Amino acid sequence: MKKAAKWLLCINLLAWTLLAVQVLTVNMEQRVAQNTVPVQNGDVQAKGEDADAVKKKVALTFDDGPDPDYTEMLLDGLKKRNVKATFFLLGKQAEAYPDIVKRMHKEGHMIGNHSYDHVNLANLSKTDAAKQIRMTSEAIHKITGEYPQYLRPPFGNEPPECSCAKNMMTVLWDVDPLDWCCGSSSTVIEKVVKAVEEDDIILLHDASESSVEAALGIIDALEKQGYEFVTVDEVIFE
Ligand SMILES: [Zn+2]
Structure with a gap:
């Protein structure tokens, strides 16, 4: 060559x-x-696998609001932690405090129906139960522009079969620390942390300072254990 x-x-x-x-x-x-x-x-x-794949979902729910003294305190704490929750509102409270409901909706929380007057729907006639649910859904729709899709009947007692709740899903709960009646916020936190499991729905109320403190304490404690807080639809339809 x-x-x-x-x-x-x-x-x-x-x-x-x-x-x-x-x-x-x-x-x-x-x-x-x-x-x-x-x-x-x-x-x-996968890159970032350790951060996302291990997260366990859990949903915080708050009944009986909005409360003029404590709901905004709770909303501030949720916002600071970038946590979304679900609020089951009373129709009469929503009508009385529409600005708080507006803020909940704007900040991405889910809003459900908890009857108008906090009555035991199982004891009512079909007509009266329907009225409780309809009036609440109308009140929420008037403020947010959306009808609620989820119903939490007071005391967990479902209404008599009526067309009123036909398009709504009933949502009860898995963990109830009885925050409204007894114990300090630290007792409530301890009860929840001990009992909670993945995909659970936790029942709380935004009607007292100790309940708000407990809710925020639960978030801080469970986030350290790898839990992620979501709205109820995300644990129901997972
Ligand atoms: Zn209630």
Whole structure:
């Protein structure tokens, strides 16, 4: 082979080698960008997996509001922690404090129906139960522009079968620390932290300072345990 031809062959080989290295590098960069870099043992590990995959969902719910003294205190605490909750409102309270309901809705919380007067719907006639539910849904719709899709009947007692709740889903609860009646906020926090499991719905009330303190304390304690707070639809339809 002539000297010039040998040189050409060498340059050609060098060019192919450089091209091959470049292709391998690009391939690796793409895989890194897609968060799937093979680790040494052959498994595929996702970037950020430790942050998201282990989160357990749990839903905080608040009944009987809005309360003129304590609901906004709770909304401030939820906002600070970037947590969304579900509020089951009384129709008469919603009518009395529409600005608080507006704020709840604007800040991304879910709003449900808890009857108009906090009555035991199971003891009412179909007509009266229907009126309790309809008046509350209308009150919420007037303020937020949306009809609630979820009903939490007071005391957990479902209404007699009536067309009023036909398009609504009844939502009860898994954990009830009785925050409205007994114990300090630390007792309530302790009860919830002890009892809670993944996808549970926790029942609280936004009607006293100790309940608000308990709610925020529960968030802080459970977030440290890898829980993430969501609205009830997210644990029901998971
Ligand atoms: Zn209630």
